[in-house]
Amino acid sequence: MTDLTSYQAQHFLWKVEGKLGFITLNRPEKKNPLTFESYAELRDLFRALVYDKTVKVIVVSGAGGNFCSGGDVHEIIGPLTKLDMPGLIEFTRMTGDLVKAMRACPQPIVAAVEGICAGAGAIIAMASDLRYASEESKTAFLFTRVGLAGADMGACAILPRIIGQGRASELLYTGRSMAAKEGFDWGFYNSLTAAGGALEKASSVAADLAAGPTFAHAMTKKMLHQEWAMGVDEAIEAEAQAQAICMKTQDFHRAYHAFVAKQKPVFEGN
Template sequence: MTYRSLIYEVDDGIATVRLNDPERLNALTFQTYEELERLMGDLAYEQTVKVVVLTGNGKGFCSGGSVHEIIGKLLEMKGESLYRFTRMTCNIVKNMRQLKKPIVAAVNGIAAGAGAMLALASDLRIVSERAKFAFLFTKVGLAGADMGALYLLPKIVGQGKATELVFFGDVIDAQEAHRIGLANRVVAPDKLMKEAYSLARRLKEGPLYALGVTKELINLESEVGLETALEMEAMAQARCMEMADFGEGYKAFVEKRAPRFNKTDMS
């Protein structure tokens, strides 16, 4: 897969996606949105990719939509054209959340607007001490309802804090992001990618089918009642018990060794 606005590399089962406009803190253009939508959809079919690391080149993670190349041009659009754009941006988040592979965001700097949403749509957020977040849609006269923010953000930080973040659009630093649960870990800038890849390798060595099921049910169970959720988990766990990884986990425990997951048989 080749892209003009992204750097895409795969090494030993881990795909690295780097937003690549460092001079503008990786501001998004129409092309970037289109390529992210396509990439996040295509990754579901890339058998060599087990885990994804998402980050930005240079000092920023992603400063959001480009003021001139996005916002300026959107002011010239009407109706259906505007909806096609907002639907495309939402498809990026949909594809990220529906991807049954873990996504680790390595947030190296500012994550604002759509950039904050790319981090939020990831499964884990490893954050540099220099990182900052801002859900600043209301700052430009838009609703806080952008790219699934009002669906995802309250689930992670709670409805009260989410309301504050999207009403005011204020910038929060890495430590505050960690305090409210938005960041999983905060590390020194020079340790960021090492930590992100360390977690990616741990995930890659884990039971990948079971991790995919876990992500799928995290998405689904928030929308259903307890009984339905319990039935989903009973069926999913029964499927996992038929997989080779379950037998390997048992053998590894009995033999007092680390499990070797993702083999094809139970022998």
């Protein structure tokens, strides 16, 4: 997977347009559920994006008016009931590796959520950097509804940091759907659109990010992730080092010279 511009995904749609990479979950007849194979391929794609210099921002969406209904009942949940413990832990670690790959991927990930966003689909939205949803969307961390813990793929660590401990606890215990307006009010979604408008909004934001200082964006993403486990003093020192590194980039110099010339800087990501 060295040339991601021409990469042909097997279990979802992938295309590169300019500086943007688009992932489309594409099983609309079932509301885009995930399979063992699509989990693994998504993980591998995000891992490969670490080494890609063309794609600056990733947009994730679903086909047919829905984002993702979670793990396929017949292709994942049914087979899981027959696995032994080593097989089960292999699966749960693999799904967690998808979230790890998304967080380690230097490109900002923008989720465009329409319709149903449930289970592992809600996790993919949660693990993205920015989330835009239509007013009709419904998001559910529904693991308890299939007899599992709400502690899945990092939900107990990441979701409280986005919407707060109490709100996350309610969603993870009950498995109920979070309405789009509720998700926006709680900070899960960055903004809402009319039905059918989430992808256009997410793509517009992604294009703006891709036109910015992408090395610096990658640094911001890394620090947002790493500082979860830091004290304030350690975080301030880490940011001092990160910012000093960014000051050695050409984009920093381009911005200065553009300001002096009263022009808008044109960033190139180096």
